[in-house]
Amino acid sequence: MPPSLPPAIATRASDPAAVERLVADGVPPLLARIYAARGVTSTRLLASGFEHLAAPGTMLNLQAMARQLADAIAARRKLLIVADYDADGATACAVGVRALRAFGADVEYLVPNRFEYGYGLSPEIVRLAHDRFRPDILITVDNGIASFEGVAEANRLGMTVLITDHHLPADRLPDAACIINPNQPGCGFPSKSLAGVGVMFYLTLALRAELRSRGAFGPREKDSSSLIPHPSSLKSDEPGLADLLPLVALGTVADVVPLDQNNRILVQQGLARIRAARAQPGIMALFQVARRDPRRATARDLGFALGPRLNAAGRLTDMTLGIECLVTDDAGRARTIAAELDRLNRERRSIESGMKEEAVAAVEARDYGESFTLSLFDPAWHQGVIGILAGRIKDRFHRPAIAFAPGGGGEIRGSGRSIPALHLRDALDRVAVLHPGLILRFGGHAAAAGLALREGDFERF
Structure with a gap:
């Protein structure tokens, strides 16, 4: 044991x-x-x-993507954001929707239901997007860097794909029209720990600068060289993107990315606005249901009170609920949605508690010796909670842990958490190279990753 x-x-x-x-x-x-x-x-x-803050110009392809979006807005092309179903993806989507609508874009959003479509820009979600929205351009947030088949399907259907992501790429990149990702080869952006919401925030900064250069907002009242100018230097119709920083702070902390200098600035500035009651109605409503005082907001509140409630939507039902909480300007509606998110989070805790007891009992029933990792599967486990479960098992036994749950169609889907001594994504990549076909899909970071297997291959894995 x-x-x-x-x-x-x-x-x-x-x-x-x-x-x-x-x-x-x-x-x-x-x-x-x-x-x-x-x-x-x-x-x-x-x-x-x-x-x-790190200069936007150091991010590879950022200016090019800003030009493409400025052209699309001018031509009234239909944009669709395809989001991930965690807090980082939800906040990144909210930042994109709010900014693009403020710039005059025709934009909607779609988030895959993890139980039907799984993670990322899959061919199935591309076809759903095409049939439901008929967009000209797909914009991924917090996903896409590993979506080779999905991008190919979008290209086949005549949709342009713009990828915004922060996950580690494979040896090759999808055939998208443009990709921004601080971790892609050749990108000189200094903050490699930028979350998906941070990537989208930088895109909005670059897009506003591009639109400004085209005269979209008229002349400024004052000249300013600041990355995020003071409101007094903006034309009255020029959106103030600093208002989005509470969303950026929430997504950055909830995604547990390292708080390097760039991320610390984004989080600190976002917290300052929350304390000053200048956050979106949805964020204020989440503070209310969590019984936290926004006037004394800290990163702990974002990570342990708001983040779990927002994530509960993607874990148990559909993250569309969480995104709607963040994009609505109706305070009453935001409070109603936040109350439902709070209820879902309580349900998630109950499910997690039972799964953890089962997992710990299974691990303690066997003797693994000194050197081991943990892979656990139970047909009754809930797919939306396996990431939390893997983290709990990793913390308890100080070993890399991957928890699996049924994914439908004969597949099981796993979520893993690792210790500093093992780079989890690289380890999965090594398994994929040595055992072709064993892992159907995978992606992630050093400390966290997701994957899919055939159920019959679990013991082999």
Whole structure:
């Protein structure tokens, strides 16, 4: 029986030279040691002003995609955002919908139901998009970088595909019209930890700049070189994109991406607006049902109160509910949806508790020796909760864990979480190379990944 690990306090090492520099710059010694242990080696990295954000021009293809969208808006082409069904995908979709509509675009959104279509821009979801919306352009948010078949199907049906994503790419890229992803080859954007919502936010900045250069908003009241200008420097009809930062903060924290300097700025600026009651009605409603005070909002509130409630829609039903909560400007409707999300989250907790008990009992019933990973499958498990379950098992036994649930059509779908010693996506890639055909689909990051297998191949996997 593998031992479960008790909570442990890890001592972080700090560079004495970095501590000394921080203290010399006026940081109290204790705080200097904490900062240095977390990789903050100079006070410059503590700056939270917009002028310290990474420049949009460093993101490969960002300007090209902005031009394509500006052309599409001018030509009144129909746009459709295809979102992922987690909090990052929902917030990225809300940022895209709100900004594009403010720019005058004809845009709708579609999010795959995980139980019917699975993850990403699949051929099935492309055909659904074509039949239901007849769009000219598909824009993926928080997905698409691994959607080879889906992009091919969209091309066959005459739809242009623009991919915005942050997941790690494979050795080749889909045949999309344009791709922005800080992790794609050749991209010099310095923040490789940008979440999907952050990628979409940068696209809106670039698109506004492109539209401004075409005279879409008229001359500015004041000249400004700031990445996110002060409202006083904007023409009255020029959208203020800083209003979207509460959504960016929520998606960034909920996706558990590393808070490097760029992400810290985005989160801090978003939290400042939430505390000032300048967030979207849906975010304020989520604070209300979670019984948290938005005037004292912290990243913990976003990660442990709002994020789980938003994710509950995608886990148990359909993330369309969560996205609608974030895009509506009707405070009453937002409160109604937030209450339903709160109910779904309570149901999710109950399901998760039972699955965790079963999983722990299964692991503790066997002796795995010293070196092992964990792959668990139960036909009764809920597909929407396996990611949380994998995280709980990983934390308890300090081993990479993948939990599987039935996916329909003879497939099982897995969600994995890993420890720092194992890059999970690279490990799955290695399995796929050594055992062709075993893994039907996979994608993800170092710490988290998803995949699909045939049910009969579970033991082999």
